[in-house]
Amino acid sequence: PFSHMPNSYYMDPSDSCYEICHRVIRDMTQYGVCVLNNFLGRERGLMVLNEVLEMYRSGIFTAGQLVRSNSATTEAQTIRSDLITWIDGKEPNCTYIRQLISQVDNIILRANKMANNGKMGDYVINGRTKAMVACYPGSGSHYVKHVDNPNKDGRCITAIYYLNLDWDVKRCGGLLRVFPEGTNQVADIAPIFDRMLFFWSDRRNPHEVQPAYSTRYAITLWYFDAHEREEARRNFKERGQPSSSK
Numbered sequence: 408p409f410s411h412m413p414n415s416y417y418m419d420p421s422d423s424c425y426e427i428c429h430r431v432i433r434d435m436t437q438y439g440v441c442v443l444n445n446f447l448g449r450e451r452g453l454m455v456l457n458e459v460l461e462m463y464r465s466g467i468f469t470a471g472q473l474v475r476s477n478s479a480t481t482e483a484q485t486i487r488s489d490l491i492t493w494i495d496g497k498e499p500n501c502t503y504i505r506q507l508i509s510q511v512d513n514i515i516l517r518a519n520k521m522a523n524n525g526k527m528g529d530y531v532i533n534g535r536t537k538a539m540v541a542c543y544p545g546s547g548s549h550y551v552k553h554v555d556n557p558n559k560d561g562r563c564i565t566a567i568y569y570l571n572l573d574w575d576v577k578r579c580g581g582l583l584r585v586f587p588e589g590t591n592q593v594a595d596i597a598p599i600f601d602r603m604l605f606f607w608s609d610r611r612n613p614h615e616v617q618p619a620y621s622t623r624y625a626i627t628l629w630y631f632d633a634h635e636r637e638e639a640r641r642n643f644k645e646r647g648q649p650s651s652s653k
């Protein structure tokens with residue numbers, strides 16, 4: 408639960424898209440963070456989980472940045488040990504992941520239109536990255552405190568879908584701790600099964616993944632703001648760097 412933020416919202420299959428979008432707009436506008444529980448419902452959530460487990464078993468995940476030896480000392484300092492793979496959802500055996508992605512697209516794009524004069528947080532959302540499927544293999548794997556988009560690369564909303572059945576933070580760790588800018592209070596979000604999380608990707612929401620002691624899966628999408636993205640691509644061109652394809 409959030410000390411200064413909304414309690415996460417328990418979705419119900421009868422919820423209309425309007426109600427959900429309204430909730431997203433309200434929480435993002437007021438807190439910059441929004442949590443929706445029971446996002447797909449147990450059955451479809453399990454189908455997404457099975458597709459991710461199958462992908463993991465097939466070995467297509469690549470190590471994040473496993474270790475970077477710390478020159479000052481001999482032992483290799485593990486800076487993050489996540490395993491990731493990028494998918495667009497059209498791959499074989501990704502039917503349910505594809506449905507999840509289009510469900511999130513639906514909500515984000517409609518919420519963006521519904522918000523006052525077609526903007527949510529003054530953004531005009533016109534695209535997103537591929538889906539990043541991430542696995543923390545347990546044994547203390549973690550992700551240091553960071554900002555997803557510190558330098559205006561165009562990403563405005565981070566959307567994370569968690570897949571972890573029976574996740575107990577006391578036993579398994581893996582808590583997402585968000586440090587919202589401008590307050591000394593934190594938002595602790597457990598990566599529990601069928602939970603959907605949205606937050607502004609910029610410096611308003613530094614966050615960390617605390618050490619995980621069980622295998623921890625999540626699927627992340629980053630949504631682009633049209634103007635910021637266009638500006639970022641222009642800057643890349645001027646600096647002669649190919650604008651990233653994502």
Ligand SMILES: Cn1c(O)c(C(=O)NCC(=O)O)c(=O)c2ccccc21
Nearest residue numbers: 471489491541550555567583616625
């Ligand atoms: C694996 N992983 C991440 O888990 C997060 C992240 O913030 N995750 C939050 C979470 O899983 O709750 C990231 O932001 C991230 C960024 C680039 C590459 C990999 C990344």
Ligand SMILES: [Mn+2]
Nearest residue numbers: 553554555614
């Ligand atoms: Mn992040």
